[in-house]
Amino acid sequence: xxxxxxxxxxxxxxxxxxxxxxxxxxxxxxxxxxxxxAFAMVGxxxxxxxxxxxGVPFLLCLPLAFLGSALxxxxxxxxxxRPLYHKPHLDQVLFSIGLTFMAVAAVxxxxxxxxxxxxxxxxxxxRTELGEGDWMLGMGxxxxxxxxxxxxxxxxxxxxxxxxxxxxxxxASVDDQRVAAGLGINVNVVFLSTFAVGSGLAGLxxxxxxxxxxxxxxxxxxxxxxxxxVVAVGGTSSIxxxxxxxxxxxxxxxxxxxxxxxxxxxxxxxxxILILVWRPQGLxxxxxxxA
Amino acid sequence: MSASKLHAAGVLQGGxxxxxxxxxxxxxxxxxxxxxxxxxxxxxxAILALFALSLDLILGYTGIVSLGHAAFFGMGAYAAAxxxxxxxxxxxxxxxxxxxxxxxxxxxxxxxxLRGTDLTRLMVTLGVGLILMELANKLDxxxxxADGLQGVVMGPLxxxxxxxxxxxxxxxxxxxxxxxxxxxxxxxxxxxxxATLKAIRDNRLRAMAIGIPVSQRLxxxxxxxxxxxxxxxxxxxxxxxxxxxxxxxxxxSADVMLVLVIGGxxxxxxxxxxxxxxxxxxxxxxxxxxxxxxxxxxxxxxVLVLVGRERLVRPWTWFGLGKSSNKGGKV
Numbered sequence: 001x002x003x004x005x006x007x008x009x010x011x012x013x014x015x016x017x018x019x020x021x022x023x024x025x026x027x028x029x030x031x032x033x034x035x036x037x038a039f040a041m042v043g044x045x046x047x048x049x050x051x052x053x054x055g056v057p058f059l060l061c062l063p064l065a066f067l068g069s070a071l072x073x074x075x076x077x078x079x080x081x082r083p084l085y086h087k088p089h090l091d092q093v094l095f096s097i098g099l100t101f102m103a104v105a106a107v108x109x110x111x112x113x114x115x116x117x118x119x120x121x122x123x124x125x126x127r128t129e130l131g132e133g134d135w136m137l138g139m140g141x142x143x144x145x146x147x148x149x150x151x152x153x154x155x156x157x158x159x160x161x162x163x164x165x166x167x168x169x170x171x172a173s174v175d176d177q178r179v180a181a182g183l184g185i186n187v188n189v190v191f192l193s194t195f196a197v198g199s200g201l202a203g204l205x206x207x208x209x210x211x212x213x214x215x216x217x218x219x220x221x222x223x224x225x226x227x228x229x230v231v232a233v234g235g236t237s238s239i240x241x242x243x244x245x246x247x248x249x250x251x252x253x254x255x256x257x258x259x260x261x262x263x264x265x266x267x268x269x270x271x272x273i274l275i276l277v278w279r280p281q282g283l284x285x286x287x288x289x290x291a
Numbered sequence: 292m293s294a295s296k297l298h299a300a301g302v303l304q305g306g307x308x309x310x311x312x313x314x315x316x317x318x319x320x321x322x323x324x325x326x327x328x329x330x331x332x333x334x335x336x337a338i339l340a341l342f343a344l345s346l347d348l349i350l351g352y353t354g355i356v357s358l359g360h361a362a363f364f365g366m367g368a369y370a371a372a373x374x375x376x377x378x379x380x381x382x383x384x385x386x387x388x389x390x391x392x393x394x395x396x397x398x399x400x401x402x403x404x405l406r407g408t409d410l411t412r413l414m415v416t417l418g419v420g421l422i423l424m425e426l427a428n429k430l431d432x433x434x435x436x437a438d439g440l441q442g443v444v445m446g447p448l449x450x451x452x453x454x455x456x457x458x459x460x461x462x463x464x465x466x467x468x469x470x471x472x473x474x475x476x477x478x479x480x481x482x483x484x485x486a487t488l489k490a491i492r493d494n495r496l497r498a499m500a501i502g503i504p505v506s507q508r509l510x511x512x513x514x515x516x517x518x519x520x521x522x523x524x525x526x527x528x529x530x531x532x533x534x535x536x537x538x539x540x541x542x543x544s545a546d547v548m549l550v551l552v553i554g555g556x557x558x559x560x561x562x563x564x565x566x567x568x569x570x571x572x573x574x575x576x577x578x579x580x581x582x583x584x585x586x587x588x589x590x591x592x593x594v595l596v597l598v599g600r601e602r603l604v605r606p607w608t609w610f611g612l613g614k615s616s617n618k619g620g621k622v
Contacts, residue, residue, distance in 0.1 A: 026410070032409065032410055032413065080593070080597070083597065084596065084597075087596070089356055089409040089410075089413075090350070090356050090552075090556075091596045092596075093356060093358070093413065093548075094548065094549070094552060094592050094595065094596050095592065095593055095596040095597070097545050097548075097589075097592060098588070098589040098590065098591070098592025098593040098595075098596070099589065099592075099593055100589070101542075101545075101585045101586065101588055101589030101592070102585075102586050102589035102590055102593065103589075104585060104589075105583045105584075105585045105586030105589065106586060108582070108583065109583055109586070221541060221542075224541075225414075225417055225418070225421060228410075228413070228414050228417070229414065231410075232410055232411060232414045262429060263429075265421065265425055266422060266425055266426075269418040269421050269422045269425070270418075270422065272414065272415075272418050273403055273415055273418045273419070273422075276403070276407060276411050276414060276415050276418075277402065277403050277406065277415070280406040280407025280408065280411045281407065281408075281411075
């Protein structure tokens with residue numbers, strides 16, 4: 001039972017890293033970006049291909065995946081996304097679906113549609129078990145590694161958001177873009193860098209999750225709903241909201257699949273609909289922010 | 292007094308039939324006979340047009356962005372196919388059953404779209420689609436699971452017209468149902484009720500302020516649209532004799548949205564025109580690259596949005612009038 005909880009937490013942490021960029025961009029620009037998963041896929045494929053074809057060590061691949069997706073995100077933000085910020089949501093949805101379709105078909109074309117396997121380094125393959133009986137806790141080293149990396153990232157993000165100058169600019173822009181611009185904050189630059197970092201984090205998440213989630217060209221479509229759940233349930237005004245939502249989702253998903261395999265993904269979708277009907281703005285929203 | 296009458300006439304005048312519409316429908320109904328070798332694709336176009344028409348009711352006329360409209364399509368398809376397999380093979384009764392099931396589902400789901408932002412609605416509609424897909428997948432004793440529902444045999448239409456391999460009967464059947472539902476939809480959106488829907492789309496707060504019961508209107512239109520989508524699904528499974536999980540797939544919801552956007556939203560012929568263009572395009576491109584045609588669809592979507600949806604159907608604005616694209620902000 002603890003093992004399931006542990007796996008769920010690892011899964012949730014991964015989802016959080018994958019989705020946090022989406023939460024910030026949605027909160028900042030009110031832009032519905034369904035193509036977020038495509039950036040995660042790019043990161044995952046960068047890792048897989050670098051390791052398979054060039055033999056780059058795993059640990060070096062992770063920052064490369066981050067940089068690659070961040071660069072791509074930055075370029076796309078400047079060229080394609082920016083003109084669409086003030087378009088209606090329907091346009092944004094269509095645009096990002098189109099981008100996702102293109103990414104899926106392009107990866108299919110260049111790499112092939114089979115699922116890619118990640119060769120983990122030896123030191124991540126083991127498994128440690130603590131306790132016994134019902135309370136046995138089996139920790140895969142790789143999942144432990146994921147949790148450690150994601151926790152470190154979360155703390156770093158929280159620090160940047162709450163303690164640094166950039167963080168306060170970002171929060172000001174999220175709260176009210178026009179007033180922030182009036183106070184001399186260059187909202188465009190704030191957004192460009194946030195989008196790039198968000199995409200980079202998605203790429204990193206994709207790289208970390210390539211082994212757990214599976215990497216194939218349909219990745220952006222398969223996990224789109226999960227990212228959106230994290231954002232919609234967690235709200236977009238802080239990063240603790242999405243974090244809690246991601247952990248909840250991860251644990252619910254793993255536990256649901258383990259205990260009631262027949263029900264599969266029902267529980268997650270059902271919970272999501274219930275939560276959203278009950279609290280349409282998300283579970284963890286701050287009162288008084290801009291609607 | 293006379294001014295208000297004039298306004299009422301202005302709002303409701305779309306309900307009249309013009310001569311070109313009659314010609315268009317006559318041509319459509321004659322097409323399976325004139326182009327008998329293409330009956331199968333005519334059938335598919337008619338079904339897609341009906342599906343897009345149903346989405347137009349909620350997206351174009353009411354402004355609800357839905358990514359899960361395939362849920363109702365699939366519900367209608369499975370209901371009709373199961374009915375003909377297990378109860379009786381008459382197509383029209385099966386169609387009614389399909390519509391009824393999808394309508395009930397729509398009525399249930401309409402509760403979920405009343406509150407929240409666009410994002411919330413997007414998520415909820417998407418979630419409903421996924422739940423139904425899981426259901427169809429897991430209830431394999433009933434639906435055949437991932438293999439699809441096979442062995443659906445249709446009886447003759449009205450007891451006389453057999454469904455032929457060439458698809459002529461199927462095409463006429465689908466076109467007739469499309470026409471009937473189109474007429475109903477036209478009455479529907481051009482009634483005072485339809486006018487209130489447009490008011491809700493344009494400004495929900497003001498609509499509420501002048502006394503339109505917004506939630507009630509939204510749930511009614513969502514239910515009606517679900518029923519129409521169910522009819523489209525039922526037609527598909529009846530004319531192909533097959534229902535599969537693919538009916539609930541996300542890309543089907545996305546495709547129908549694309550169809551509607553190609554033809555233009557908020558205009559009943561938008562779905563019909565879009566379906567025609569989309570199917571012909573799909574046929575052409577997938578003949579060239581069968582596997583990667585989603586790439587071109589994606590590219591098309593991206594370009595479409597960047598150029599501006601309104602300008603696509605107005606070629607004279609393509610050059611020189613760069614500023615006019617900024618007006619696209621309000622839809």
